[in-house]
Amino acid sequence: MQLTGAEIIIECLLEQSVDTVFGYPGGAILNVYDALYRYSDKIKHVLTSHEQGASHAADGYARATGKVGVCLATSGPGATNLVTGIATACMDSVPVVAITCNVGTALLGKDSFQEVDIAGIVMPVTKHSYIVKDVTQLADTIRKAFTIAKSGRPGPVLVDVPKDVTAAKCEYIRHTITAVEPKVDTIRPEDVETAAQMIARAQKPFIFVGGGAVIADASKEVRALAHKIQAPVCDSLMGKGAFSGEDEFYTGPVGMHGTKTSNYAMCECDLLITLGARFSDRVTGDTKTFAPKAKILQIDVDAAEINKNIVVDASVIGDLREVLKLLLEKIPEKKHEEWAAHIQDMKEKYPLNYDHSQLTGPYVIQKLYELTGGDAIISTDVGQHQMWAAQYFKFKEPRTFLTSGGLGTMGYGLGAAIGAKMGCPDKTVVNIAGDGCFRMNMNEIATAVRCGRPLVQIILNNHVLGMVRQWQTLFYDHRYSQTILNDGVDFVKVSEAMGAKAIRVTKMEEVEPALKVALSSEGPVVLDCWIDQDLSVYPMVPAGASLDEVFDEEDVKK
Template identity: 45%
Template sequence: MTMLSTLPKTETTAQERTRNTGAHLVVRTLEKLGVTRIFGYPGGAIMPVYDALTGSSLQHVLVRHEQAAAFAADAQARITGKAGVCLATSGPGATNLLTGIANAYMDSVPMVILTGQVPSGLMGTDAFQEVDVFGMTLPVVKHSIIIRDANRIPELIEEAFRIAEEGRPGPVLIDLPKDVLQAEAFPPSPGAPRPAAKPLLASTPLLDAATVLLAQARRPVLYIGGGVGLGGAIEPLRDFMARTGIPAVATLKGLGTPHPDALNFLGMLGMHGTRTANMAVNESDLLVCVGARFDDRATGKPDTFAPDARIIHIDGDPAEIGKLRWADVAMNCDIADALTRLDPGYLAIEDWRQTCAARLTAFAFDYDAPGSGIFAPALLKQLSEAAGDKFIAACDVGQHQMWVAQHCRFAQPSSHLTSAGLGAMGYGLPAGIGAAMERPDMKVVTITGDGSIMMNIQELATARRYGVPIRILLLDNGTLGLVRQWQEYFFEQNFSEIDLYDNPDFAEVARAFGVESFTVHSRDEVPGAIDRLLRSRGPILAHVLIDPRENVWPLVPPGASNADMMEN
């Protein structure tokens, strides 16, 4: 049997590298745009691009499933602020990307997706591996392009990157018929680059109106969403918090935007938010919503959310203002500009600040759980504190996702990578790979569960192949924990199809992939496990056994007000 790695490699000549096929133009355009790394998986229709990759400066990361390519590119974009790039072939390759595309769309992540397509003459004939990926992805992309003329490849790829990154970011799909990739092309000389869109500055009359509301307020709350980070307004937001002293809460995507040590930050709000955060919002008389969209997981029952509060809504996307809650002052503008210029001076809210501060102490999480078993919230708190400002969590979906949001410390929004809007299990491992390849200097930890990791466990092979410096913390409770918790409290303990009793030994599985691994059974092993994880360059997996009966608290029941939190 001949191993592929022993086959002779053909040298790429200078003439081959300068060929002007559509596929070569794709590669050279990506290089020109500063792309250095792409994630993908080859196949028939996209094969001309793979042929053109040989000898290019692009690092291609071969994942083991196309969904992982999209998730890794998503994390790459969240880390860098630039569009991540993934590619796949037509048919199943393209459809396997779909969940990752939807994830990027829901979380406003800039991404450019390249898909191969059957030759133009066969499109619409149900050819082998043909699907209408253009039509299938329309609801979950910012823009879609089918390139039918190879001469337009540089122009349209550059346009795709501009659209993906400008304004509210999002994914852009480029579908590439195989004949277009194989055609000789002689594109025209590029024209003058299109100037970047100028940010829309805050209106002075609206700033004045907001200042009046702030001066009148006695119980204001700053409600922070993911749009602040997307708008490059992290430092203006932190400065505004410090200048005004207004108590602040954050959404799942807003975590890391307030400085984690800010005394007036009350934590996450919403379904699994802190009691202090939800009580503050419920009692507020003014809600300053910045880069958030009144999502149902944050607001609970809409007509009971901040029932007595007037609203100042500042957002870069006009579609979000007034969509779910009418605003007394609606400011569609550059968030950084608005926060910098909004200066209400002294606010008579000292009593309110003291009330919120006292609640932070009174309702602080208790990490002194009984017994010798591993208490996941305490473990996660200790892990993030040990890693410090170098900590990046690439988190999957489930109970562990909520524990991470509640108990981990994030220095920046880009330190918290999670599938927020879509809630896609399987995100954590490929996202961790994408993040760790971009920032090998950071302590990137994929935090996953025994349910989530099985969605994309094959990417252990990718981590091993590229020596990715990733640490994997696998919390194993032998069940689909969040579903089990809901069945316990809202479905009369009818535990239907949540038992994962037949899980493999994940440490052994990791070792079979060539990944270092170990198992943690008891609480006294936790400090050593954290130290081993963080000292390792990775890839490394810690298989942590936790109690299947442990739940996430607090919890706002479905359809209830955020004021009606359940607690253990």
């Protein structure tokens, strides 16, 4: 049948079982929005307050559901406003397809109104980017974009379509889309055998779980491995939920704000089994002293990650779940009772701790965990609140912690929470932000209200840029340059003005009642929780230091 380019875009989205898109219209993309109007019974469009909110919402939708997230934007500034969200998705391996529309092909390259080479701009932060100048190539390009986004190591793809191409007509034949199969052709039996032998010989095995375990849906296999060889387990921000935070073998996060137990175990283990993690600098600290006593086994779908940041002793390249299935068949059940007892002793000796005499971020997060029973999707922005959420909320399932780990994008969380709620309407969704982050995209509260679904926004409001201030306290001799937010912004009034219910919390005894109201509400609720400006995140490893140099608040006092 003959369809316009705009109609072909929508039909291709339906081919891919897309039910929700996030975006903001404009002149160049009007044909697509006109087509979307006629397909509104099949695809729900969420109008965000800013294009960056649309890219973060598509990202959050993808992380929470495991599907490809889709965002739309017009040419010029509409397209460039997506870039931060696209880069965020790229750093954290999130499958997103961004569709932008550009000026007509005759106007390209002439500095036309709202013209920008968005395909070129995003090239470093996408798996692939396209500009489609021929309507007959449009359907196949969009199909390729989805395949690339979700295959192997996932990531974002951008498709840019000039306006005249969206108006042109050509023959369209609907395709049946086949599922993308796990990457197994790179799994070498000899590599699996080597890995099994290393695990069998280890006396102090330690498992490090990264975001690849979430992406591969390998949580069942990760748990089976840990229990079969009695190995403690730590995780990165991206890996949270792939191994339950309530499990007896869990030692907490590792790295700059990891637990003392995880950091010390990393320094003492004789085998580090790394599952879908890329050895970020925030995890490793000083790479020269990282896991100094251990043989390192890395399992990852992306061959480029092997020996990139840390030189390993052995590796298996391929889909993590499929590799673990093969390993579990080969390795014998092992008990490491002395090692397990030592880990348990450290967990008892070095528990996470905070000031219980005043309202703090950890107190709010622990109350949230208690009231939800851990059954919630938590998104965060970036900073102290992000680290407290990772430390004090015990994530039991994958795809329940949405955060910008690689890029560290302030303003990410609220858009991501909206995307998660649209993708998982029956789940409790909570975004935790600092006041500095909330300011960046708080206009998306209006989007949350417009969506008409329950959503909780917690602001841990210390009236400063908390994490930057913490560094200024510890490493810059208390020179608080441009980190004090001493203006008159009232988040309760701002939120109410956008149509949300808002509650200010200033005392510990107000936290539980406010959370109960928020969690039982039928619409968005904002909790503005005022905490002290000098609260810090501990434990901490100074940037570039060895993990065994980890210190906590008691160490600072000493």
